[in-house]
Amino acid sequence: MTDTTIKHHLTDAIMMAYSTGALPEAYSLVVACHVSLCSECRCALEGFDALGGAVLEQTRKSELSEGALSATLDLIANTPAVETPKKYAPSDFPAPLQEYVGGGSDRVQWRKIGGGVKQAILPIEGEANARLLYIPAGMAVPDHSHNGLEMTMVLQGAFSDEVDRFARGDVEFGDEDLSHTPVADVGQDCICLAATDAPLKFKGLIPRMLQPFINI
């Protein structure tokens, strides 16, 4: 389930933060979804994990409690065997996202937020949040910029903005410097996964007034 047409990849810093465990859950979900579709970033990520392995191996030892080994062996004897990783039915959503939605796009509980655009906020903890966005073919998300970091990954269809065109698997990074109006391709409705750590800044008056009610 790898897509070689992906053009817009993860940054090294994001992958390293995911590997160290520093990345909030919402961004980690985008990383996990992208890597599920992208062999190139999977390789790079496994490389950062290898760096973590090297750091671990060169860490000075801490003293274990007396009997740590026998306590561990007891733990092994008294814990049921771990299950093999879950297999997912083929779906239009990558496996890590299916865990949050309970399946593919047909399982999403959409809420309208105006202009035909719909969203679903995912149950995520931490300082950043993640949502699914549904942009009907040919429609636009109102012109906005970002306070913090926004990572947007395309799951279905494609959108274009001032930067480039983004299709399935591509990730766009938005920050204070990016002000854009993403427009979905005409051919197909576009579904995106977006993670942010601050509310978007809309340029138009109406989207700004609606913002408190639609929680975007």
Add this chain to the structure above:
Amino acid sequence: MRKETTFDTARALDQLQAKNCGNFSSNRAMTKLEEQPRQLDEWTQCLINVRDSQDQAAFVRLFNQFAPRVKAYLIKSGGSNALAEDATQEAMATVWQKAHLFNPARAGASTWIFTIARNKQIDGIRKQRRPEPEDVEWNTGDQEEASAALEISQEETAIRCAVSTLPDAQRKLIERAFFNDMSHSEIAAETGIPLGTIKSRIRLGLNKIRYGMTGLQ
């Protein structure tokens, strides 16, 4: 359009390759990057023995090597002594229980145990959730697995060597990042982390092996 970090990769890599790795401690003394051992590193071999024959002696050796380091990692990452002790025992139990999933063609023992310890740190100590990528199928023969495992083991030895020969300040930054002493935005902003150097070393072989194995280009 990959966003590249702006570190001086080429220069740092030259420095690295020019350096011998004589201070790298290993049972198989390795003096130069080019002189690769022809066997798996001993810890990866131990873990394979645990996986294939539930070898308890091999597990005890792994425990003695890694458990005190996993505990140190968990303490440095902010856990109390008591929490770190419990989480270490749980992590090492997971090593045994998940040994059947260990694939030396993808990661050596220290990398694999690091990921278990890190996940324990996130879900056991911090009580957070970490979404994981969908796993890929690896349908390779034993022969291919053995040769890929050897290459991975050599690459990881090279990475350890690369880390140990970095200037102190750079090495400490990498350690701080892995010991959870840096937020993701600090990692993104921190230009002292020699990501480029490390990545070049990692990419020499791993991409080729892995892309070859999955049949992609």
